Amino acid sequence: MPDLMKIIEIILQDYKRTMDEVYYDDEQGICEIIDVSSKSSNDMMKIVEEKKLPNDTKVFVCLSLENPETLLTLVPEYVDKGFSLPSIRTKSPLNNSINMYMLCLEKVDMKSSGFSGVNSSQMVYDTVEDWSNMTESNCKTKYALSKDTVKQLKTLSFSEPTRNKDSSMTQKEHAGAMYVSGMSGDVNVLDINQNKWIEGKEQGVPIVEALYNFHSHPEEAYITNKVNKAWPSAQDYIGFLLAVLEDNTILHIVVAIEGVYIISLSEYYAGNKDKLSPDVAGFINSNFNYCGKLDNSINWFIKNINTVKYKGQPLFITEFIPWDKATKDFTIYYCKTNGKCLVK
Numbered sequence: 001m002p003d004l005m006k007i008i009e010i011i012l013q014d015y016k017r018t019m020d021e022v023y024y025d026d027e028q029g030i031c032e033i034i035d036v037s038s039k040s041s042n043d044m045m046k047i048v049e050e051k052k053l054p055n056d057t058k059v060f061v062c063l064s065l066e067n068p069e070t071l072l073t074l075v076p077e078y079v080d081k082g083f084s085l086p087s088i089r090t091k092s093p094l095n096n097s098i099n100m101y102m103l104c105l106e107k108v109d110m111k112s113s114g115f116s117g118v119n120s121s122q123m124v125y126d127t128v129e130d131w132s133n134m135t136e137s138n139c140k141t142k143y144a145l146s147k148d149t150v151k152q153l154k155t156l157s158f159s160e161p162t163r164n165k166d167s168s169m170t171q172k173e174h175a176g177a178m179y180v181s182g183m184s185g186d187v188n189v190l191d192i193n194q195n196k197w198i199e200g201k202e203q204g205v206p207i208v209e210a211l212y213n214f215h216s217h218p219e220e221a222y223i224t225n226k227v228n229k230a231w232p233s234a235q236d237y238i239g240f241l242l243a244v245l246e247d248n249t250i251l252h253i254v255v256a257i258e259g260v261y262i263i264s265l266s267e268y269y270a271g272n273k274d275k276l277s278p279d280v281a282g283f284i285n286s287n288f289n290y291c292g293k294l295d296n297s298i299n300w301f302i303k304n305i306n307t308v309k310y311k312g313q314p315l316f317i318t319e320f321i322p323w324d325k326a327t328k329d330f331t332i333y334y335c336k337t338n339g340k341c342l343v344k
């Protein structure tokens with residue numbers, strides 16, 4: 001149930017909690033307890049039993065979604081005591097306002113017995129997970145480059161020089177697109193779209209319109225700029241952001257001699273694209289310009305670039321993967337398209 005941790009972030013901060021309150025409505029034959037997290041299920045059920053309610057009373061318990069640990073403990077306990085039928089709500093079954101999202105479980109009458117543990121608990125967790133995915137504002141997906149992709153990208157910085165108008169020969173940047181060619185477990189595998197290659201200039205190439213795209217930094221540019229590492233430039237970040245806004249691009253890869261730099265939006269901005277203002281381009285230009293800082297390591301670059309905050313939140317995530325590990329999977333946050341998390 002790993003995604004439950006994220007639920008914490010979407011829960012309202014300023015709720016007033018009604019802890020342990022037991023309500024009973026004899027007309028509807030419903031008993032409910034809002035927020036049972038403070039006691040064990042045994043103690044809680046003792047309180048209900050002491051009320052000597054009619055046997056056909058429906059009992060509801062509601063659990064805070066704030067604390068995944070508590071959920072992991074309490075859900076199996078209540079399932080054991082005959083609770084199931086999960087629902088996630090901000091109003092209790094008796095219409096008491098909860099002011100936050102809670103998971104409520106129902107026991108159809110006082111005597112209904114326990115369900116066989118694991119599967120029933122799993123069904124409850126699935127409900128929570130579905131709800132979490134539905135309310136999540138961004139998307140989160142695992143990707144990996146295929147072996148063929150790595151093989152082809154690895155040679156890209158060493159491409160053959162091509163002829164210029166003045167008949168000199170120079171290496172150019174290359175740009176291309178990738179697509180999800182299949183799944184390996186829960187990882188989306190990226191392959192190169194061989195029909196979409198673009199050759200650019202010595203320093204600069206347009207981004208190819210696609211969900212996944214890349215461009216290379218050629219060897220000659222290292223020599224021209226007197227650098228031994230060619231991480232993304234401020235211009236590369238601006239290009240990526242434009243591609244996000246115009247083509248729903250999910251990730252961009254800068255192909256270098258030392259490995260690949262994978263650029264994506266931060267978790268925050270993947271869910272809050274509307275918080276970006278027109279000043280963001282200027283912001284990137286002045287804050288993402290790490291070119292020509294010769295003596296610094298890739299670790300130094302990654303650490304610094306990932307801590308740059310725009311309006312108090314990280315803007316991009318950059319991950320570096322060296323060639324010998326280039327088929328490893330990586331996690332990317334990206335924006336929903338029409339409310340859906342599309343990978344193709």
Ligand SMILES: [Zn+2]
Pocket residue numbers: 215216217232233236254
């Ligand atoms: Zn570049």
